[in-house]
Amino acid sequence: MSPDTMKIDRFELDAGMIERARAAARAITGSMQQHIDAHTTTAVERTVCRLLGINGVDEAGVPLPNVVVDAVADKGKLGQGVAYWLGSACLEHGITLDEAVLDLAIGKLDITACPRPKEEVEKALYPIAASAIERIIENKQKREALIKKLGLGQTPWLYVIVATGNIYEDMVQAKAAARQGADIIAVIRSTGQSLLDYVPYGATTEGFGGTYATQENFRLMRAALDEVGEEIGKYVRLVNYSSGLCMPEIAALGAMERLDLMLSDSMYGILFRDINMERTFVDQFFSRRILALGGLIINTGEDNYLTTDDAYESAHTVIASQFINEQFALAAGLSPWQIGLGHAFQMNPYMEDGLLNEIAQAQLIRQLFPEYPIKFMPPTKYMTGNIFFGHLLNAMFNFVSVLTGQSIHLLGMLTEAIHTPYLQDRHLSIENAKYIMNNARHLADEVVYAKDGRIEKRARAVLEKAVDLLDYIRSRGLMEALEEGTFAAVKRPRKGGKGYDGVVEKSPDYYNPFETLLPRRAPAGGDVTCW
Amino acid sequence: MSPDTMKIDRFELDAGMIERARAAARAITGSMQQHIDAHTTTAVERTVCRLLGINGVDEAGVPLPNVVVDAVADKGKLGQGVAYWLGSACLEHGITLDEAVLDLAIGKLDITACPRPKEEVEKALYPIAASAIERIIENKQKREALIKKLGLGQTPWLYVIVATGNIYEDMVQAKAAARQGADIIAVIRSTGQSLLDYVPYGATTEGFGGTYATQENFRLMRAALDEVGEEIGKYVRLVNYSSGLCMPEIAALGAMERLDLMLSDSMYGILFRDINMERTFVDQFFSRRILALGGLIINTGEDNYLTTDDAYESAHTVIASQFINEQFALAAGLSPWQIGLGHAFQMNPYMEDGLLNEIAQAQLIRQLFPEYPIKFMPPTKYMTGNIFFGHLLNAMFNFVSVLTGQSIHLLGMLTEAIHTPYLQDRHLSIENAKYIMNNARHLADEVVYAKDGRIEKRARAVLEKAVDLLDYIRSRGLMEALEEGTFAAVKRPRKGGKGYDGVVEKSPDYYNPFETLLPRRAPAGGDVTCW
């Protein structure tokens, strides 16, 4: 064992078991890929619009991507892809894309009226699509340059949320947090945004439990963080949520405005927002291909399972889901350093030896996914109005994180059960993490877990149960397993949930210029291709 | 290594080094024993009075033991021992001890007037002295019976202080603390009591930063704890401070009122109360012999060094002092289970890897003194008005304590830098300790420290420095070393400080009935004898 792998390989695990888990997950996601490749959704098509530069709102305030996609959908012609019709209309009338959208918005133009040969359309749209790809790649390079210049904080990176509802107030708080030592800032979205089937427009100042995700808000916050980053000499990263009914649109906006991380889970929307599963699997794939290109890190949402399920009893469902999310992520062309699998510190604090179980779980995940920037979520479920006690749960969470070498560390707030964070709450939480992580900085190098002890045994038991569950899902099918309530103790019908009407079968002449421009792993399961 | 010693022997330490430390400490304390055996003090003589049943106050409110001892001292005849004169007076006038004291108090009797042969005096006083011994042994047995019946809490035992200044308010708080989960209750003494050359009398309701230690207060609190102990089904232990100018008197009162632990250090008074060293060494010996008989646990005060000295730089002074305190304790006849050596969690919280150093120190002490009920003191020095941060320091302290198997765990208060504990502070601190100790209960069994890693190396380095220091003190002499400021960065002159005028050379016919009734280790360094 080299000194480096020693830090990670703390447990003696059965390599065959791990391979079985990956094989099962590969099979599970592989069979889903057929469904994914055969469908598009209203969200994917709106994303195509956005990437093609369609922006703004109509007179009624409806975002133009929605106007365009709805127009095509109303005609029942979304199966060809919105790009196909936009391209056709431009060619037909000899107008620009902008002109076409404008005319459509004022009801002057039916873009689905005059289909043109696909090759012509492709030729017309390619330069526009390519320049969108260009912009995303430039952002990625800009980020790399800034990181090179300013550097990043030490891991575990401290991740805090701002959630005042007002982007300008958020900027104040985000800058303060960065000065206090935060490495990553997430602007939590307003309650309910994930169920909006459009992305709001412009700078917003009224959200509830969060601030709307809009392109302008992204831009404003990015600028604020760049500014404070220069001041403190650190590249401060920005996060948002590529979840909900606009999953791929937000991914695109994030890639265009140089966000650095995105919450992006293959199943979160299904389980926690009752979004239709057929839709979600299609959306997540397209989203992640964009994120892959943009060099964003994704954060998966397994931590959420433990808010409704028990963290001790259902620890294995987190692991099983991580294997699935991993395979979906690889399929979408994400590199290992982009795959921030999520988990959480959610065991009952009154459990004897609970800390041992948390260490087992965190270390197991670290060891199963050694190259990934694992995201560790704080205790929330057992947080109460007793802020003093809550501060302690967060302390032990911080301790486990530094002890097990987690990467992305979402800070718990002592007021979790009360309100979205106040300025002082965030300060106290950052102080908490900085104290404990610094004070225990190299403890991980100095402790070895007893062979066949409580911790190692627990890790092995969880892994075994996860593998069994994956084998079961493989035999049942993922959609069927979700119908049965395999994850988070939540059951969802395949054809139910929100957004199902936005799922459209691709027609054979479906056209989407980004299909070929975005990375994905060769369907055979080989290397990532950027065709 | 048997599984049990494995828990304790975590570090590979040089056994020869440890033996060298003990040998040096034995030599250091051995040469002090000559001084001790050759002297008595006003405090020792007052203690003799108390053990002989002399109690109460005179008309001016002066405690009778002081009245008696001062009378003898005024005549310059304390070298024979107060018992000698009391016995003589009784024999001479055919009166009881009580009558002799009463007459003396009202100025009717000069007890030093008529010396009688020592053997006669001995014969007269023996039954009274023996019955004092009896009472102390009965208390010990009563304690043992109660522990057998009710049991004790799990280690680390949670030790909290009450300090309202009012014994009745203290009783309320102590009972609440016991119900909240405390195992040990200490009634902190009023600021300045240690400099009083007498023990106040009766129940008291006005103290500052603490409550006066009086026999009646002891009795009241003992009764309160016995009551709550029955209620909660646990024997709740009581502590006070056998320190200051009345060190042995308080030891006697504690033994008579069934206290369970006593702060008792061989050098604390010298360093922290500027009490004369010649006096202190005599007083501590007599005190501890009483505590040995009473089955009380002593708690030494090395933790205090780190309030004026730096915990990282001066860690070895704690260890060196523990070896010295150990030898003094053994010399006084204490059994291993009674020797609660003290140390503290006082490193700068902003030190990188500070926690590793705290673990090294705590584990080292555990390993050097495996059979002793080690007392671990909380962070105080770096506590500030930021109670939230303070709560975290206490959390990590609690963690280190359970991880390294400490025995007596004094709870840190989040309001340490502000006030003596409020009811709610104590509650939050107990909650803190209970959470962490339960959650990490068996972590100690599951971690092994890397061989030659940062933690083990630090432990070895501290031990080495301690041994060097002990060798130096051995060569210089303990009193000289104290004059140089070896401990706590405090220098004290041999003939200076408070209470020096109370040190008296024993005359050859010195008589103290308890000399032969109390345990001590045979001067040769052999087994404990109860002559």
Place this chain on the structure above:
Amino acid sequence: MLVKPYGDTMNDGAMQLSFTLPMRKGDEAREAARVLLTRMGLDDPQIVHMEAIGEEFTFFVAYGKCTFAVDTDELTVARAQVEKMDFYQINKFIKEHIGRKIKVIGACTGTDAHTVGLDAIMNMKGFHGDYGLERYPEFVAVNMGSQVPNETLVAKAIEMGADAILVSQVVTQKNVHVPNLTRLVELLEAEGYRDRVILICGGPRISHELAVELGYDAGFGPGTVPSEVASYIAQELARRLAQTARDE
């Protein structure tokens, strides 16, 4: 009895506070904090900690002695009037006093997706070892889950002829729950169904007082167990039925 906060001595009035002022750290900020505490009626206010937590923000920890006392004899405690019954007693009570099953419908309304609280009250498994309404043979319980529009809830309630509607609201930032809860009352009134239903809301920031203020019959806060809610519904329904019988 007059009561005051207690630190370590009866009536010492001791209180701990923490807060942030939008001022740069310094003597002026400290004084501003002190003045504020004095205005709040705190005697001997002590700023025990002052720290800069952003360019123009200072965090304070303070202690002070509250000069107000509360007369406990004059307190009126707002709480739904119920006699506590257990699972068996409730079912028996319903059989005897109602004579048919009670129909209840529950939902997390508006954009709220926090189902755990409502589930705790409604689902089989219940909460803290206390069975949920679904488990009661004498209740027909429909749980519509999360993010249910008020309109949908009302329509479904009328359709099933619900005796009680149970609404959960957990997100309360900027008081977002208040208009949402109010809107439900308006909708029910518009449909003429308000008087025919026992209207209940619950959540971590809901009190009975607030509920009544918003036009609900009862409100249940943190720590509520299902049997409390079931007792209330059964007794309230029985009361209403008796009332109607008398009126007729």
Place this chain on the structure above:
Amino acid sequence: MLVKPYGDTMNDGAMQLSFTLPMRKGDEAREAARVLLTRMGLDDPQIVHMEAIGEEFTFFVAYGKCTFAVDTDELTVARAQVEKMDFYQINKFIKEHIGRKIKVIGACTGTDAHTVGLDAIMNMKGFHGDYGLERYPEFVAVNMGSQVPNETLVAKAIEMGADAILVSQVVTQKNVHVPNLTRLVELLEAEGYRDRVILICGGPRISHELAVELGYDAGFGPGTVPSEVASYIAQELARRLAQTARDE
């Protein structure tokens, strides 16, 4: 400018409190807590935690919105009037303006044995990288240490002809420091020495305001560094000497 506490929005008034009431946990205790917070001028008081912590005691954590604001333009900040100087400037100032060494004596008086604070000001090594008075060539500094009776301190001060007396008081429970500090002033007055000395006290709970109130010339609280004290003594002494020269 009017300022109010800040939670996450300007002027939201957010404050956190914790306290104990000598009441049994329950609805009545909660209501008592709420009423108390209302009396303190807190809007929308939220009892977020209530817990029994002893037979007849309940612990609360609460949040509320402070309705008071402070006008920062009207604040008067009590602070010893000093121009900050460093080690070298101070010694130079003394040479130029006083022309002789300044004699100071310090002690922890009464029963107080907390020497760390006074040592921080007086000992060579000083505090936070700022040298202590003993290190200043232009100061003669005598540190009497802990638990010094006021009488002893006064006698010694007079004996050495001290220009300044420095008293440290750390134990403040039940305000024990107040009579002790007052007693020292009385003793100095009785000896006719009060006007001839700069009288200073310090400690974690000492403010300049309190010091002046008790008859001291200046008070220094937590975080004081020696150079602040040295600056004050030098400037104040220079001022007094100039005054005397003018008067004569």
